[in-house]
Amino acid sequence: MKSIGNDIIALKYIDLLRTPDLSFISKIISAEELMLYKQQDFSLIPFKDFHWLAWSVKESVYKYM
Numbered sequence: 001m002k003s004i005g006n007d008i009i010a011l012k013y014i015d016l017l018r019t020p021d022l023s024f025i026s027k028i029i030s031a032e033e034l035m036l037y038k039q040q041d042f043s044l045i046p047f048k049d050f051h052w053l054a055w056s057v058k059e060s061v062y063k064y065m
Contacts, residue, residue: 009052019048028055 018024029037029051036042037050045053 009056011049011052014048014052016048019051025051028058 033054037047042050
């Protein structure tokens with residue numbers, strides 16, 4: 001069985017100026033994922049947190065692969 005680690009994101013230390021930049025967001029969040037965020041109850045999570053959560057999950061999958 002493979003083991004993966006999950007990067008810990010310290011949300012209070014994220015770069016608040018870079019996070020809302022659309023060119024930065026588009027490197028991590030696809031158009032389909034953005035639609036999912038808008039259509040589902042993900043709206044309970046601030047978008048900046050959703051963005052970093054998605055990055056963390058994708059990073060874990062990449063490490064696993």
